[in-house]
Amino acid sequence: MRIVSLSCRDYRNLAPLCFSPKPEGNVLWGQNAQGKTNLLEALWIFTGGRSFRGAKDSELVRHGAAGARLLLSFYSEEREQSAEIRIAGGRRQVLLNGIALHSPGELVGHVYAVIFSPEHLALVRGGPANRRSFMDAALCQMKPGYAGILSRYHRALSQRNALLKDIPRHWELEDTLPIWDARLVQDGERIVSQRKAFLSRLSVFASSVYAGLSHGAESLQIFYHASAPNFADNLQKEHKQDIRQGFTGAGPHRDDMVLQLNDSSARSYASQGQKRSIVLALKLAEAHILEECTGEKPAVLLDDVLSELDSARQDYLLNHLSQYQVFITCCEPQQAMNLHSGGLFRVENGMVTAAGPEKRKGEVYVSSSGTEHGDTK
Numbered sequence: 328m329r330i331v332s333l334s335c336r337d338y339r340n341l342a343p344l345c346f347s348p349k350p351e352g353n354v355l356w357g358q359n360a361q362g363k364t365n366l367l368e369a370l371w372i373f374t375g376g377r378s379f380r381g382a383k384d385s386e387l388v389r390h391g392a393a394g395a396r397l398l399l400s401f402y403s404e405e406r407e408q409s410a411e412i413r414i415a416g417g418r419r420q421v422l423l424n425g426i427a428l429h430s431p432g433e434l435v436g437h438v439y440a441v442i443f444s445p446e447h448l449a450l451v452r453g454g455p456a457n458r459r460s461f462m463d464a465a466l467c468q469m470k471p472g473y474a475g476i477l478s479r480y481h482r483a484l485s486q487r488n489a490l491l492k493d494i495p496r497h498w499e500l501e502d503t504l505p506i507w508d509a510r511l512v513q514d515g516e517r518i519v520s521q522r523k524a525f526l527s528r529l530s531v532f533a534s535s536v537y538a539g540l541s542h543g544a545e546s547l548q549i550f551y552h553a554s555a556p557n558f559a560d561n562l563q564k565e566h567k568q569d570i571r572q573g574f575t576g577a578g579p580h581r582d583d584m585v586l587q588l589n590d591s592s593a594r595s596y597a598s599q600g601q602k603r604s605i606v607l608a609l610k611l612a613e614a615h616i617l618e619e620c621t622g623e624k625p626a627v628l629l630d631d632v633l634s635e636l637d638s639a640r641q642d643y644l645l646n647h648l649s650q651y652q653v654f655i656t657c658c659e660p661q662q663a664m665n666l667h668s669g670g671l672f673r674v675e676n677g678m679v680t681a682a683g684p685e686k687r688k689g690e691v692y693v694s695s696s697g698t699e700h701g702d703t704k
């Protein structure tokens with residue numbers, strides 16, 4: 328898949344623009360608060376996901392405007408396609424090739440991307456919910472039926488939890504618990520098996536990227552931690568405890584993805600640069616598996632990825648992205664000079680222009696891989 332162009336109106340601080348990226352590397356550079364992350368976010372929402380910054384739809388509309396409109400032209404499934412998103416009154420309306428879709432989620436499976444942003448460091452630093460969302464979001468892009476199974480599981484879970492709270496006042500309701508157990512087990516076991524299969528692929532690629540980033544000095548291990556190794560048995564055995572607590576104590580909604588560096592917990596022991604390297608390894612591995620599953624290469628969106636990485640890690644990363652269409656933000660374009668050939672785009676006050684840094688006469692920036700980065704105009 329390749330992004331051909333993005334136009335937008337009244338999206339965050341972005342000026343009405345038509346951004347035509349290169350098929351290879353795209354460096355989006357500019358000072359703080361100019362619109363670099365907003366531009367990546369505008370591309371990302373075409374994957375059918377929510378804002379990776381957790382923003383509400385109403386926050387995506389320029390202050391004071393009634394609604395925002397985004398138009399993406401992309402090449403996928405061997406043809407040029409278009410998608411349009413209109414956001415107004417807290418609602419999102421989506422058109423694919425001119426035809427209105429029932430829900431924004433139906434865009435999943437048309438535009439593929441993986442995103443790294445500093446918020447994703449919570450994947451290592453934060454609690455298990457972050458890691459479950461990573462697995463679930465990746466599987467939703469890869470497996471068409473997964474989102475439906477997941478939402479049915481969560482619906483059944485909240486109904487079971489409501490029942491658990493009612494039982495102490497109406498003990499006769501306890502007899503209906505097995506009905507909800509059966510519903511949870513049916514979808515829960517499918518969720519766990521898909522997540523485990525995903526992690527076993529993920530760990531192969533992520534460990535290899537991580538070994539490259541750390542120049543073989545450290546090894547990353549990833550495995551699935553089930554809160555209830557036998558979900559069906561556990562649900563039945565824990566009826567009394569679940570009633571006492573008023574919620575379902577174990578199951579896929581409490582499971583975790585364990586990340587270890589050299590056999591120690593990454594959450595407890597990894598340094599800032601190591602945490603960033605782990606998240607990057609996970610994201611690049613996700614891109615690889617996404618391509619295996621869909622036959623399409625996702626766009627790789629990297630927001631502020633280079634800070635906290637030493638120059639050896641930066642070089643490894645920038646030299647290993649050449650198979651993807653990459654969008655990378657930074658404040659100083661020299662930081663990303665090792666990125667494979669492509670375009671330099673300056674982001675300033677919401678405007679995006681094809682431009683490299685100011686050059687003295689005759690000066691050309693050349694990366695260590697030999698790529699010339701001059702003015703792309």
Ligand SMILES: Nc1ncnc2c1ncn2[C@@H]1O[C@H](COP(=O)(O)OP(=O)(O)OP(=O)(O)O)[C@@H](O)[C@H]1O
Pocket residue numbers: 338339340357358359360361362363364365366386387388389390631658674
């Ligand atoms: N709905 C909105 N309407 C108008 N402006 C907005 C809206 N949402 C965010 N902004 C503004 O957009 C500006 C650019 O934000 P963005 O996060 O894209 O900056 P950035 O270039 O990535 O900066 P940094 O280098 O600090 O990460 C900010 O000043 C922010 O306040």
Ligand SMILES: [Mg+2]
Pocket residue numbers: 363364365630631
């Ligand atoms: Mg930013």
